[in-house]
Amino acid sequence: MEKINFDPDFVPLILSNKKKTTLRKGIKSYPVGQLVELTVENSKSFAVARIKKVVVKRLKEISDEDAKLDGFESKEDLVRTLRRIYGDVKDTEFFTVVHFEVVKEL
Numbered sequence: 001m002e003k004i005n006f007d008p009d010f011v012p013l014i015l016s017n018k019k020k021t022t023l024r025k026g027i028k029s030y031p032v033g034q035l036v037e038l039t040v041e042n043s044k045s046f047a048v049a050r051i052k053k054v055v056v057k058r059l060k061e062i063s064d065e066d067a068k069l070d071g072f073e074s075k076e077d078l079v080r081t082l083r084r085i086y087g088d089v090k091d092t093e094f095f096t097v098v099h100f101e102v103v104k105e106l
Contacts, residue, residue, distance in 0.1 A: 002030075003037045004049075005034070007085070010071065014102060015039065019071030021099050023078070025086050028096040030054050035103070047106050053099040060091035069099070079101055090092070 004022060006014065013019035030036070030051045038047040057066075059079065067078040082089055 002104045013071040023095045047102045048104040049100040055097045
């Protein structure tokens with residue numbers, strides 16, 4: 001089963017259904033309907049989720065609504081976190097927005 005890794009800070013948001021998406025730098029392929037293992041620190045599994053939708057957007061196309069689905073208050077908060085994780089990212093760079101639903105907590 002494919003894995004999607006998360007920062008430990010995001011686990012409570014995911015399990016409480018406040019974080020329903022994740023943004024991944026670049027153009028990634030996640031088949032809709034596929035089950036994926038959600039992990040923290042590249043090892044510990046905490047849930048299984050189903051991919052609901054995948055959308056590719058440039059950073060400048062990300063909206064406040066996208067940010068809220070990702071568990072942030074605003075696009076600015078989301079971009080600040082993306083820069084912490086990925087370093088300097090430009091407005092023209094592509095991100096894959098992965099919509100998911102937790103189907104089982106581990």
